[in-house]
Amino acid sequence: MKDLNTVLESTKKKYREIFVQSLEVIQNRIDAIKPQGIVTDVFETYPENSDGDKWQKAVLDMLLNDISKEILEKWTKVLAYRKEFHCKGCATCCNLACSEFSPEELQEKARNGDNFATQFTSIFVPYNTREEAEKIYPEYLAMLEGKGEVYFYHCPKLNECKRCSDYENRPQICRTFPDNPLDILPESCGYYPWKQEVEPVVLMLHSMVEIIEYYKEKIPQKKD
Numbered sequence: 001m002k003d004l005n006t007v008l009e010s011t012k013k014k015y016r017e018i019f020v021q022s023l024e025v026i027q028n029r030i031d032a033i034k035p036q037g038i039v040t041d042v043f044e045t046y047p048e049n050s051d052g053d054k055w056q057k058a059v060l061d062m063l064l065n066d067i068s069k070e071i072l073e074k075w076t077k078v079l080a081y082r083k084e085f086h087c088k089g090c091a092t093c094c095n096l097a098c099s100e101f102s103p104e105e106l107q108e109k110a111r112n113g114d115n116f117a118t119q120f121t122s123i124f125v126p127y128n129t130r131e132e133a134e135k136i137y138p139e140y141l142a143m144l145e146g147k148g149e150v151y152f153y154h155c156p157k158l159n160e161c162k163r164c165s166d167y168e169n170r171p172q173i174c175r176t177f178p179d180n181p182l183d184i185l186p187e188s189c190g191y192y193p194w195k196q197e198v199e200p201v202v203l204m205l206h207s208m209v210e211i212i213e214y215y216k217e218k219i220p221q222k223k224d
């Protein structure tokens with residue numbers, strides 16, 4: 001049985017390494033537009049209209065426009081590349097869906113207009129026992145052990161031949177699954193090679209978004 005906790009730890013380690021590289025790349029771009037004569041960093045408070053103030057504005061513009069646009073373009077390519085891969089019909093995602101929310105909480109969310117909860121509750125029903133869910137993907141349940149309350153669901157529309165009995169009307173969440181390469185996928189999934197291939201890029205994009213958020217919060221911003 002594959003130990004998904006080890007896989008998860010290795011992904012976290014990779015993320016930390018990629019984060020450091022992304023930070024260096026972004027910091028280099030910030031330094032490249034630093035006006036001559038400024039020795040302090042971009043988090044300093046500079047007088048209005050000073051070179052430092054203009055630099056901060058240019059940095060924010062670069063982070064929130066140029067770099068954010070580059071991130072979006074790369075993410076769009078990742079999603080477009082997904083179309084090269086196809087569902088192999090292993091039925092794992094129909095047979096096992098997990099949520100931190102109980103059936104009652106999901107129903108409540110759906111009543112309050114939550115689109116994901118509305119779709120989810122339109123197809124998935126809870127397993128009666130954890131053991132039933134465990135038979136579908138034991139590695140996954142072992143990984144979740146001790147990580148807080150998780151509820152397990154399955155879709156009764158899956159027929160005995162592991163086919164969707166209402167394929168034409170399946171909701172969007174079925175049509176787009178998996179929509180995030182960072183999701184844990186079984187190796188039987190047709191999108192697993194996509195995940196493997198694009199994961200380093202997605203980790204890099206994720207780290208850049210996190211770094212931009214940090215800079216946005218820490219750079220003093222004056223109203224124009």
Ligand code: SF4
Nearest residue numbers: 094155157158164174
């Ligand atoms: S509606 Fe069909 S595709 Fe969606 S989870 Fe159920 S069986 Fe699977």
Ligand code: SF4
Nearest residue numbers: 087088091093189190
């Ligand atoms: S886990 Fe992947 S291959 Fe299996 S049914 Fe879902 S999308 Fe298809």
